[in-house]
Amino acid sequence: MDNTKGKLPFILVSPIEKFSIELSVKIGDAVGDFFGYPIKVLPLLQEIDFAFNSDRDQYHSTLILEKLSSLAPERCLKILAITDKDLFIPILTHVYGEAQLNGIACIVSTNRLNTDLQLSKNKVLERIIKESIHELGHTFNLRHCKDHSCIMHYCRSLEDVDLKSNNYCRYCEVLLSDAMN
Amino acid sequence: MRTQREETTAQAVENRYNSTTLGNQVWKLKQEKSDKEDQQVKPCIWMASGAVAKKSCNNFFDCTSCKYDAAMEQKVADGKQISWQDSMRRRESMERLCRHSMTMRMVPRVCAYNYNCSSCDFDQYLEDVLSHRTKHAAFAIDNVKGFNVPQGYYFHSGHTWAVIENGGHIKVGLDDFALKLLGKADALDMPMIGVELNRNMPGWGLKRRDNLADVLSPVDGVIVQVNEKARRNPGVANSDPYGDGWLFSVHNSDIKGTLKALMDHDESMAWTGEEVNRLEEMIESVAGPMATDGGILLPDIYGNLPGLDWKQLTRLFLKNS
Known part of the structure; x- marks a missing residue:
């Protein structure tokens, strides 16, 4: 998928290791429709072993973000990396995703978004898209929102993720518009 | 054949023995269950012995600070009420439950001291040692x-x-x-x-x-x-x-x-x-x-x-x- 012809800035969706290109394209479509930017799907990292923590058997997402931001191609506005590996930051048990606040890179993990085998693929995709929009929101300098239905609300569990809507609340929408302009 | 009262008491005792640990009641200040339900799960020792027909415990099975117990003891002293101990003494020896079993602090055991708790070494051991060691x-x-x-x-x-x-x-x-x-x-x-x-x-x-x-x-x-x-x-x-x-x-x-x-x-x-x-x-x-x-x-x-x-x-x- 590459609709980035010309000189417009674009959002880069970057599957990590063997993450499905097909699913990455679907995520890219949804994110592109939401933010209105062209989307490019391109793997930037072949492996993320450098971020692996053997004590926790998880990957340190902050290290991956640093690496990704150093690899940003020209005209790339934001990078959304997608992985099926389990991510963490030191004070939390795990994260569904992390972003560089007002930065360029963010990452979403599908590892804990698809824990129920009976869950439909659409439901899992919906969760991944919610998390992608949430993390991209952080890269546009949006903070967590107290509104439980806002997509920028901080979720501790999948129940929280399913409960929140797939849109910004009116206040976050204004902040996002300011940031994008 | 058991009377209905004995059946109720037996059921209540069984309820209380579902767990063998000491202290397995959920005591709350505000009563959430009806008094009838409480009589099933938290029967007062006076009820469990058959000395009174209905009374649920609302004092955490702490008879020493219970106003109802004090009032009943007074009635016993005045000759107007049978004591819970005497009520239990009317039972067959093997049915004479220890009072700590009746208040669910101990698995079923038979009283060997004719309800003279003040001279019972088990009573002392439970109060001093056992109850504090149990989670x-x-x-x-x-x-x-x-x-x-x-x-x-x-x-x-x-x-x-x-x-x-x-x-x-x-x-x-x-x-x-x-x-x-x-x-x-x-x-x-x-x-x-x-x-x-x-x-x-x-x-x-x-x-x-x-x-x-x-x-x-x-x-x-x-x-x-x-x-x-x-x-x-x-x-x-x-x-x-x-x-x-x-x-x-x-x-x-x-x-x-x-x-x-x-x-x-x-x-x-x-x-x-x-x-x-x-x-x-x-x-x-x-x-x-x-x-x-x-x-x-x-x-x-x-x-x-x-x-x-x-x-x-x-x-x-x-x-x-």
């Missing part, structure tokens, strides 16, 4: 933003808890929030048996690296037992804060008045949620705004985030300024 039965535990809040426990805003044991003792300890926040203590500075605890006053202390912190007592009362296991290994409190990790057993003759000053389950749940919000604000003030989603705070938050200030943490959450 509280497992309660349903709710989780608030990653922190456990058990039902039937009462919370103090200094992140301590109190729970009523059968027989009227109060166990106290540190809550899951405080233990996850401060991590495993290197040492607990716990007072001796017999020392008086005063609510809202420093009751004991904990040490982590070079840091010390006073912990406010959630209740008034005299310490009747100290959890030596937790004293020797403070990590026990972290791994099982509401079970094996209890710290003291306290005696207070006014249990209801004492616990009224604490938060009940609903209040504790709401308060814990607010405390987590405050903690997250504090973490962001140190580590910068969190730009993540998902996950809950790992135990030993202080140890995992060196920028956190011990004094500020303990002042804010243990209220020990």
Whole structure:
């Protein structure tokens, strides 16, 4: 998928290791429709072993973000990396995703978004898209929102993720518009 | 053939023996069950013996501070009422349950002393040793933003808890929030048996690296037992804060008045949620705004985030300024 012809800035969706290109394209479509930017799907990292923590058997997402931001191609506005590996930051048990606040890179993990085998693929995709929009929101300098239905609300569990809507609340929408302009 | 009264009593006794641990009632200050239901699960010893037809216990099976028991004893002295002991003595010898079995502090055992508890060595052993060594039965535990809040426990805003044991003792300890926040203590500075605890006053202390912190007592009362296991290994409190990790057993003759000053389950749940919000604000003030989603705070938050200030943490959450 590459609709980035010309000189417009674009959002880069970057599957990590063997993450499905097909699913990455679907995520890219949804994110592109939401933010209105062209989307490019391109793997930037072949492996993320450098971020692996053997004590926790998880990957340190902050290290991956640093690496990704150093690899940003020209005209790339934001990078959304997608992985099926389990991510963490030191004070939390795990994260569904992390972003560089007002930065360029963010990452979403599908590892804990698809824990129920009976869950439909659409439901899992919906969760991944919610998390992608949430993390991209952080890269546009949006903070967590107290509104439980806002997509920028901080979720501790999948129940929280399913409960929140797939849109910004009116206040976050204004902040996002300011940031994008 | 059993009479209906005997059937009721037998059912009630069976209900109480579902767990073989001591103290497996969920005592709450506000009665939630109807009196009829309570008669089934918490029958007064006067009812269980058959001396009266209906009476549920509302004093945590602590007969020593029970007004109803005192009034009934007076009626017995006046010759207007059969005592529960005499009522039990009318039974076959093998059906004469120990009073501690009737009040669910002990698995079924037969009284060998004709209900002369004052000369019973088992009675002394239970009061002095057994009851304090037994952990509280497992309660349903709710989780608030990653922190456990058990039902039937009462919370103090200094992140301590109190729970009523059968027989009227109060166990106290540190809550899951405080233990996850401060991590495993290197040492607990716990007072001796017999020392008086005063609510809202420093009751004991904990040490982590070079840091010390006073912990406010959630209740008034005299310490009747100290959890030596937790004293020797403070990590026990972290791994099982509401079970094996209890710290003291306290005696207070006014249990209801004492616990009224604490938060009940609903209040504790709401308060814990607010405390987590405050903690997250504090973490962001140190580590910068969190730009993540998902996950809950790992135990030993202080140890995992060196920028956190011990004094500020303990002042804010243990209220020990």
